[in-house]
């Protein structure tokens with residue numbers, strides 16, 4: 219309580235709130251609550267369950283935090299079949315009114331928003347034979363991880379990428395692309411985009427008015443590049459052609475290699491299997507921009523991790539968030555004190571700041587693909603990481 223000039227006491231908070239009611243039409247807010255960041259000084263909290271807290275009241279009104287979550291493939295996959303069935307039998311195909319046949323993953327901590335972390339959107343798409351997603355261009359960076367043994371195609375800037383399981387196909391910001399299935403069976407892949415970040419920055423746009431030549435039903439761009447263009451130009455480590463324009467599309471800082479083959483990734487992991495690996499990341503390879511060795515997108519970094527039979531990594535936490543896709547094997551990941559077991563095609567998310575470690579619990583090796591927003595955090599000086607040593611002491615891993 220405070221004392222007014224006249225000597226009578228009154229409640230300051232109540233008085234401020236009365237003023238707030240009066241001043242609201244002016245679009246101002248008289249502060250009646252302290253700041254309460256959703257993330258406390260995490261680097262000092264060492265317990266495995268350490269996490270942030272959403273504030274209440276006016277301060278917390280716009281706060282959201284992604285939580286650790288796993289989407290079990292065997293629970294969600296049947297909905298792909300249901301979508302495909304509707305597409306085959308209903309009056310019009312969902313691709314006609316929704317442009318895609320897919321479901322999006324929603325993080326339970328993000329209030330129903332179509333995103334798995336603050337920066338990433340993730341969807342699982344199915345294409346029936348003869349389906350085509352028309353040629354278009356947009357500002358979000360996007361990728362697909364192919365789950366089907368043969369995964370249809372994506373054409374990007376004139377290069378047709380014919381896909382197979384484990385392939386990573388990139389459509390960087392500002393590249394014209396279309397997708398389709400010219401095979402005999404449905405194809406399925408996982409889409410990952412940085413669109414929540416782009417939306418937050420209010421710089422999302424999409425254009426379908428392709429200025430170039432189209433073919434077939436006039437909705438797909440004409441193929442101009444040689445077959446296996448990405449592999450021919452950039453598919454040998456340490457060598458890049460000196461005679462071509464590397465920039466493709468108008469993205470200034472994205473990989474000119476659009477297609478990474480799952481079979482080659484798997485073979486590269488196998489070659490490194492008997493080495494030491496890393497206590498926190500096992501045997502991990504990065505998908506990189508072959509010109510720079512940097513991340514394939516300015517916002518997202520892609521990796522493939524081989525977790526050898528019986529291998530358990532040490533606990534690590536970082537300010538970046540990571541989305542994992544299980545390509546091969548069985549295991550579990552402990553995240554912020556909870557254990558999430560996983561098997562082939564499961565998808566799970568490790569939010570920033572959460573302690574996590576991976577355990578291979580299957581009869582063979584496991585392979586996880588990971589996408590994280592570290593490149594973005596690096597650029598704004600916010601990337602940090604800590605690990606736990608074998609005696610459980612916390613050590614700084616980065617910077």
Ligand SMILES: [Fe+2]
Pocket residue numbers: 354356360389395
């Ligand atoms: Fe797209």
